[in-house]
Amino acid sequence: MELVIYLILTWFIASYFLFQKKPLLMIENLLLFLFFLFVNKCVLTMISMNLSLIMYNKEPYLFICFWLQRNIIFPLILLIYVNSVFQKSRGLQVMGGVFTMIVILLSEAMAIHFSIIHYHMWTFFISFVVTAIYLVAALGITAFYRRLLIKEGMVSNGNGTNTNHKL
Known part of the structure; x- marks a missing residue:
């Protein structure tokens, strides 16, 4: 059931x-996805394998859930x-960040509930801080x-001075 969810x-x-x-x-989205994937894999590998702060379940179907969350969902x-x-105001960025943080933390809580991951010397507050760092870093x-x-000169800066050029 967990895998289906x-x-x-x-x-x-x-x-x-x-x-x-x-x-x-599209190229920005693709490169940002690859960057976010790389950073997330490195951080989670360090946290789970090297530091053993988060343990993930070794059951094949639960490991696929962990893999989906780590490599695609996040x-x-x-x-x-x-x-x-x-391209929105700071207030909307903060509101979007709060909503995004809630979604990410709820997906982590769901992983804990389904025993996909287990905390070992790790807390939900630390996950909150790491998620906030991820969001700020993503914007930066x-x-x-x-x-x-x-x-x-590949994209315009919004005031019409530059135009998109072909590669």
């Missing part, structure tokens, strides 16, 4: 991302967040990457 959740989040209005270009939630608040990396693309 995670597959449905993954399908829902991927569908939402697919049909979401995206101010970021990076897509970050992409949905940066696409929804990238997105803004930095957008600035690089504007500097290279």
Whole structure:
């Protein structure tokens, strides 16, 4: 049952991302997804394997749930967040960040409830802090990457001075 829930959740989040209005270009979304995936895999590997602060279940179907959450759900939630608040006011960014943080922490609570992960010398508060760092870093990396693309002339900066160029 857990695997079915995670597959449905993954399908829902991927569908939402697919049909979401995206101010970021496809190449930006792709590279940001890969970056978020890389960072998330490195951090979770360090936390779970090297430091043994979070233990994941070795059952094959539960490990697939862990894999879906780590490799697909979490990076897509970050992409949905940066696409929804990238060009909006600070207040909407904060509200979107709070909502995104709630969704991420609820998915982690669901993983704990289904015994997909177990805390060992780790708390939900630490997960909250790590999630907040992820969200701030996601906005910072997105803004930095957008600035690089504007500097290279690949995207416009919003005032119409640069136009998109073919590669």
